[in-house]
Amino acid sequence: xxxxxxxxxxxxxxxxxxxxxxxxxxxxxxxxxxxxxxxxxxxxxxxxxxxxxxxxxxxxxxxxxxxxxxxxxxxxxxxxxxxxxxxxxxxxxxxxxxxxxxxxxxxxxxxxxxxxxxxxxxxxxxxxxxxxxxxxxxxxxxxxxxxxxxxxxxxxxxxxxxxxxxxxxxxxxxxxxxxxxxxxxxxxxxxxxxxxxxxxxxxxxxxxxxxxxxxxxxxxxxxxxxxxxxxxxxxxxxxxxxxxxxxxxxxxxxxxxxxxxxxxxxxxxxxxxxxxxxxxxxxxxxxxxxxxxxxxxxxxxxxxxxxxxxxxxxxxxxxxxxxxxxxxxxxxxxxxxxxxxxxxxx
Amino acid sequence: xxxxxxxxxxxxxxxxxxxxxxxxxxxxxxxxxxxxxxxxxxxxxxxxxxxxxxxxxxxxxxxxxxxxxxxxxxxxxxxxxxxxxxxxxxxxxxxxxxxxxxxxxxxxxxxxxxxxxxxxxxxxxxxxxxxxxxxxxxxxxxxxxxxxxxxxxxxxxxxxxxxxxxxxxxxxxxxxxxxxxxxxxxxxxxxxxxxxxxxxxxxxxxxxxxxxxxxxxxxxxxxxxxxxxxxxxxxxxxxxxxxxxxxxxxxxxxxxxxxxxxxxxxxxxxxxxxxxxxxxxxxxxxxxxxxxxxxxxxxxxxxxxxxxxxxxxxxxxxxxxxxxxxxxxxxxxxxxxxxxxxxxxx
DNA sequence: GACACCTATGTAAACGTTTGCATCGCCGGA
DNA sequence: TCCGGCGATGCAAACGTTTACATAGGTGTC
Numbered sequence: 001x002x003x004x005x006x007x008x009x010x011x012x013x014x015x016x017x018x019x020x021x022x023x024x025x026x027x028x029x030x031x032x033x034x035x036x037x038x039x040x041x042x043x044x045x046x047x048x049x050x051x052x053x054x055x056x057x058x059x060x061x062x063x064x065x066x067x068x069x070x071x072x073x074x075x076x077x078x079x080x081x082x083x084x085x086x087x088x089x090x091x092x093x094x095x096x097x098x099x100x101x102x103x104x105x106x107x108x109x110x111x112x113x114x115x116x117x118x119x120x121x122x123x124x125x126x127x128x129x130x131x132x133x134x135x136x137x138x139x140x141x142x143x144x145x146x147x148x149x150x151x152x153x154x155x156x157x158x159x160x161x162x163x164x165x166x167x168x169x170x171x172x173x174x175x176x177x178x179x180x181x182x183x184x185x186x187x188x189x190x191x192x193x194x195x196x197x198x199x200x201x202x203x204x205x206x207x208x209x210x211x212x213x214x215x216x217x218x219x220x221x222x223x224x225x226x227x228x229x230x231x232x233x234x235x236x237x238x239x240x241x242x243x244x245x246x247x248x249x250x251x252x253x254x255x256x257x258x259x260x261x262x263x264x265x266x267x268x269x270x271x272x273x274x275x276x277x278x279x280x281x282x283x284x285x286x287x288x289x290x291x292x293x294x295x296x297x298x299x300x301x302x303x304x305x306x307x308x309x310x311x312x313x314x315x316x317x318x319x320x321x322x323x324x325x326x327x328x329x330x331x332x333x334x335x336x337x338x339x340x341x342x343x344x345x346x
Numbered sequence: 347x348x349x350x351x352x353x354x355x356x357x358x359x360x361x362x363x364x365x366x367x368x369x370x371x372x373x374x375x376x377x378x379x380x381x382x383x384x385x386x387x388x389x390x391x392x393x394x395x396x397x398x399x400x401x402x403x404x405x406x407x408x409x410x411x412x413x414x415x416x417x418x419x420x421x422x423x424x425x426x427x428x429x430x431x432x433x434x435x436x437x438x439x440x441x442x443x444x445x446x447x448x449x450x451x452x453x454x455x456x457x458x459x460x461x462x463x464x465x466x467x468x469x470x471x472x473x474x475x476x477x478x479x480x481x482x483x484x485x486x487x488x489x490x491x492x493x494x495x496x497x498x499x500x501x502x503x504x505x506x507x508x509x510x511x512x513x514x515x516x517x518x519x520x521x522x523x524x525x526x527x528x529x530x531x532x533x534x535x536x537x538x539x540x541x542x543x544x545x546x547x548x549x550x551x552x553x554x555x556x557x558x559x560x561x562x563x564x565x566x567x568x569x570x571x572x573x574x575x576x577x578x579x580x581x582x583x584x585x586x587x588x589x590x591x592x593x594x595x596x597x598x599x600x601x602x603x604x605x606x607x608x609x610x611x612x613x614x615x616x617x618x619x620x621x622x623x624x625x626x627x628x629x630x631x632x633x634x635x636x637x638x639x640x641x642x643x644x645x646x647x648x649x650x651x652x653x654x655x656x657x658x659x660x661x662x663x664x665x666x667x668x669x670x671x672x673x674x675x676x677x678x679x680x681x682x683x684x685x686x687x688x689x690x691x692x
Numbered sequence: 693g694a695c696a697c698c699t700a701t702g703t704a705a706a707c708g709t710t711t712g713c714a715t716c717g718c719c720g721g722a
Numbered sequence: 723t724c725c726g727g728c729g730a731t732g733c734a735a736a737c738g739t740t741t742a743c744a745t746a747g748g749t750g751t752c
Binding site: 001046047048049050051052053054059061068069070072074075078079082086091092093094095096097109110111112113114249275276279280281 | 392393394395396397398399400403405407414415416418420421424425428432437438439440441442443455456457458459460595621622625626627
Binding site for chain 3: 723724725726727728729730731732733734735736737738739740741742743744745746747748749750751752
């Protein structure tokens with residue numbers, strides 16, 4: 001292993017000068033700077049990250065703690081975060097598990113001293129969890145987490161507005177019995193989408209119908225099961241809004257199994273607009289979420305507080321932000337006269 | 347910030363004893379161990395990662411350097427790596443960019459001192475790149491990289507065998523003119539798949555037909571373009587093998603645009619078996635690659651060398667390994683009598 | 693020519709942890 | 723009683739950096 005001492009020796013200066021030269025300090029003459037630089041590159045020197053972190057107490061790394069997400073979402077989010085982080089000269093330490101209680105704590109602890117800040121996605125996050133684990137004013141940006149529970153900055157997508165737009169769209173097509181396949185229990189996104197659904201029904205003058213709200217768990221299977229349940233109702237819905245696309249896929253196959261046509265017999269809408277949505281037959285009407293942008297924004301927010309001259313200190317009051325969603329209309333909702341996908345901003 | 351000194355003070359011992367107690371050294375009495383442990387948990391102490399790394403020169407972190415991958419592949423790979431790493435008590439420092447030449451070097455350098463080993467996926471990796479950048483015997487596992495170019499352990503999927511199985515399958519269905527949409531130039535996976543295609547043609551007694559090998563770049567658009575090119579040939583192919591599923595999707599839409607039926611007019615096969623493959627109409631015959639397993643295996647291999655009692659030293663000669671692929675037959679290849687997907691091991 | 697000032701460099705302390713070595717008390721054997 | 727050995731603990735060095743402070747040389751001013 002080759003250290004800065006070696007570089008200093010070769011360049012014929014002290015370690016201090018070498019360090020300064022490598023860090024572009026204004027205290028070294030141009031001549032010594034180049035001499036040190038040359039020595040460093042000749043020796044293939046790179047500074048030892050841990051040593052730098054120890055003395056400067058900045059790691060230039062952001063931690064990314066995610067639940068065990070499914071494909072597309074996960075990768076897009078990381079892509080957005082990593083790209084922004086790299087531009088700011090930061091690394092990403094990622095970890096993904098089912099973070100319930102103690103596991104989350106363990107994950108957080110083990111990152112301590114290795115990261116300057118955290119992007120934490122935890123739809124079941126509670127203040128209690130943070131209290132013990134997160135040191136006082138550690139910079140954290142929460143993703144898609146319940147707002148009231150915490151003092152941290154947070155970021156989420158316009159779940160409510162997206163769901164509202166979808167249901168309004170369905171109601172606008174004349175549907176009176178619109179069912180919803182709900183997301184996982186205790187999940188913030190799921191709760192918000194449900195709230196949007198209900199509000200849109202109300203605003204459209206449609207009656208509440210609790211039997212049309214069936215549980216789901218964001219998985220294909222649960223979408224499939226939910227449709228089975230719905231089809232057994234005395235009066236079956238004419239439109240179904242699934243709280244995410246995976247469940248919509250499961251719903252579609254269940255409808256097909258039952259010999260029903262989409263959208264002729266039942267209209268269908270999803271949420272997330274995963275890439276697969278446009279390739280299904282019929283193509284799935286969904287609510288588009290720019291996941292990479294969400295990640296990028298989270299990273300930006302974190303970097304802002306990290307490189308602020310005042311040092312890593314969050315804003316006085318926690319700052320919430322919501323990223324817009326877009327309704328993408330395709331064939332599955334039966335907007336008959338429309339052939340090319342139309343987008344409606346929310 | 348709360349350090350081990352604090353813990354020691356509270357527990358009424360020296361830092362050395364505190365450290366030993368926290369690290370389960372056999373040199374401390376049971377009584378002091380519990381006393382120290384208690385103090386630590388009362389103070390919410392967690393050891394400072396950087397300091398530990400500096401002294402022990404182990405970071406308990408593995409670096410993951412990937413090209414800018416598309417969705418599913420990326421996330422599955424990370425999932426596999428991270429899961430295995432976590433089980434071994436390791437973190438993952440991931441970075442993803444178009445790593446050509448200097449960028450790759452920069453990425454590698456900046457990880458120096460922050461990771462104990464590296465999972466490096468770089469289909470264009472050359473020995474020259476490694477020579478300067480990677481310190482002598484730094485533990486690295488290469489993913490899907492050209493074999494001869496390097497001294498490092500490497501891991502890849504059975505591209506050759508998978509492609510061979512696909513083309514044999516198509517030939518077995520009676521096709522005589524089987525086209526291939528090639529992958530990106532200079533990409534190792536792409537080259538291997540091409541090799542498998544050619545070998546299968548030869549073994550099936552089919553003539554070489556260079557005009558049936560059209561270039562592609564692993565993107566939907568290039569698949570679309572490739573089909574346009576193929577349809578303009580004097581004698582058009584009856585089957586098309588795309589070097590990955592994305593291109594197969596593009597190809598499918600181009601075929602549909604041209605008014606051709608799949609598989610009636612043209613049979614179609616892909617590679618990777620991304621989740622979307624089974625939801626297309628017709629469902630896509632593809633070659634399944636267990637990406638998460640690939641990642642997990644890579645991590646396992648790396649951890650083995652990292653925790654080996656001999657310390658981090660790679661095996662004397664570089665060790666290659668290939669993960670099996672599976673042919674998944676669906677409707678797009680027109681295996682008429684088969685209704686449920688059949689799997690054929692390779 | 694003495695003095696202050698500025699600029700470039702060197703010296704050494706610090707970051708938080710682990711660990712080799714010294715120390716100390718205790719026990720058993722002679 | 724003395725001594726060797728051993729088990730538990732403390733002391734201090736070390737890891738590779740950065741940086742406050744000291745220092746040395748040069749330059750300008752009186």
